[in-house]
Amino acid sequence: MKKKRISITDIANALNVTPSTVSRALNGGGKVSEKKRNEILALAKELGYRPNPIAKSLLENRTNTIGLIIPEFTHHFYSRMLAGIESVTSEAGYQLLICTSNENQAQEIKSTQTLLDARVDGILATISKMNDKFEHIQEEMDSGTPLVLVDRFSEEIETPYVISDDFKGAFSAVDYLCEIGCRNILHIKGPDNLSTTFNRFMGYKEALRKHEIELKEELLLESSDTNLLEKIRFCLTNHQVDGAFTYSDYLAFEIYKVASELNIPIPEQLSVIGYADEPISTYINPTLSTVNQQPFEMGAFGANYLLNKINNPEIALEIKNLETRLVIRGSCKGLEG
Amino acid sequence: MKKKRISITDIANALNVTPSTVSRALNGGGKVSEKKRNEILALAKELGYRPNPIAKSLLENRTNTIGLIIPEFTHHFYSRMLAGIESVTSEAGYQLLICTSNENQAQEIKSTQTLLDARVDGILATISKMNDKFEHIQEEMDSGTPLVLVDRFSEEIETPYVISDDFKGAFSAVDYLCEIGCRNILHIKGPDNLSTTFNRFMGYKEALRKHEIELKEELLLESSDTNLLEKIRFCLTNHQVDGAFTYSDYLAFEIYKVASELNIPIPEQLSVIGYADEPISTYINPTLSTVNQQPFEMGAFGANYLLNKINNPEIALEIKNLETRLVIRGSCKGLEG
């Protein structure tokens, strides 16, 4: 059984003063003599008094809690983001209430409700992949609870965002491939209807344009393609592919597989760049070049942003595009060609 | 600004009844006519009434919240465990309050205090690697808040545990290596003073004993060894090592590195088994055999255990040893070999 914790009233009774006096002694609101103050402080310490935040919450209509909804925990990207968030919130003295959507909108809706019910002071969320309903978000915003969305963007929701600059990230990768001499650069796109998929593709296109390389439809694949491996094989065999840029690191590994099968050496004949900088990238052989999205910083930035918004509701609606970092490893030829 | 949510009193005033009546109408405590009940329910729905759990918590001295302390988020093991925990708690209608210790005991102590202050109904924790103080845990237990420890065990703390059966897990791995004919099996131990390190080593020893293989000191390394790579190299060169069992998958990859350097083919000349089944194991070449600890199930089991303990404080103190699963992949010869 949870023991009854000692309360301000207990202390007050023990010393024959009123709870108000004890409260003021503890919080320094004046109106209490030095002598009484010391008595009270001493007894509070002796009894191990700890204020009850529940009571305070009820009174102040704030919980010092922020709610988090993420699609899942197991992707390295989200764990790192979570770590970034936690570092900021714990530093600021906020609690973190966590829900997951499992990329499932029904669960996302339920989580939103749960967090609103819990009276969190603000919500940090990454919307799930499958999204076609937005009423719950609208309800969230109507409630006056600050909302900051991270990682994924949706035209339908007008609220502050903290996202990674996918366009520039992809551009820097493909630009690098061009610089080292690649001319037939394969791209594997991500899932449909994600802003990230679109933006990375646009970055790819823009880099080709810059280097005056024609975009070839036959070098475009999609992660959802049935028989993706076979399509990669066809591509590598017939189109003199000398570079590849993929939506994710895992898709890059699919290219590794096919290349090894076809005895195409990486990076000598084929330079590969993935996306996300999964830790595995440094263990695979050859180590994978990739675009690091700095998820920790993203989470930290988002959390800071939200805390600001909580304490200053008039803060401007902003879409913050965070810089990425191109990480070149063994899967790419060097710059000298 | 967070909007004032509508309360039971608001409804009561609007309908000229007392809050008690509204409460009873909503919670079905009788004492309210069908007609009034319907009126109240209708208005509550129309106004979007949602009960305030803060007020309820204050009254009932329970928060429907459980606190979690984990060493870090980014290890796959902990993310999976977290996912398991979340699946159970959310299903049971409990909130999850998350803290991290960063493997740092000072922070662990602070987190414990934070969670107790928040009046969580129970705590689920993995103690940090560096632990020599236990007062905070004692204080936790004295508070009457149920505590369940997961993953790591300590002699000093008497409380329910949910841990993975490291002994059996290691035994099954080394037993397998013996079965396929390995006779000189290298073992790389984990960090000192972790129960897992000890138990996996004991499993290794027991398997050797079963197969009447002598334990050779020169085949034992430690993850903390300076110049570990060099020591592995020495071992592989001079001791006809034909099998390796490591405390973690990452240590197994170190063996991969050295083996590739020395042109020792895996699995033809050297069979390797790691521990933890990190996702990377299936991407590396050859794919890594490993011991899966079923972290999701572990988290789920721990959460269930804690919820039981919350609702029935008299539950027996138990140390639950969860089964592991040996996963054989490309890094081991087959059984016929």
Add this chain to the structure above:
DNA sequence: GTATATTGGTCAAACGTTTGACCTAATATC
């Protein structure tokens, strides 16, 4: 010596909810 300010407190309301005790009017029992 009167008016004013200061010190050190108390009182009560408020936050939103639940719940046991109480009340009243109608109905049932004999």
Add this chain to the structure above:
DNA sequence: GATATTAGGTCAAACGTTTGACCAATATAC
């Protein structure tokens, strides 16, 4: 027709804390 029961409610306390309003006693100003 007197009494007991019941249905349908109200009242007030309780959870722990904060805070504005109030009050008495003392100190200060002139």
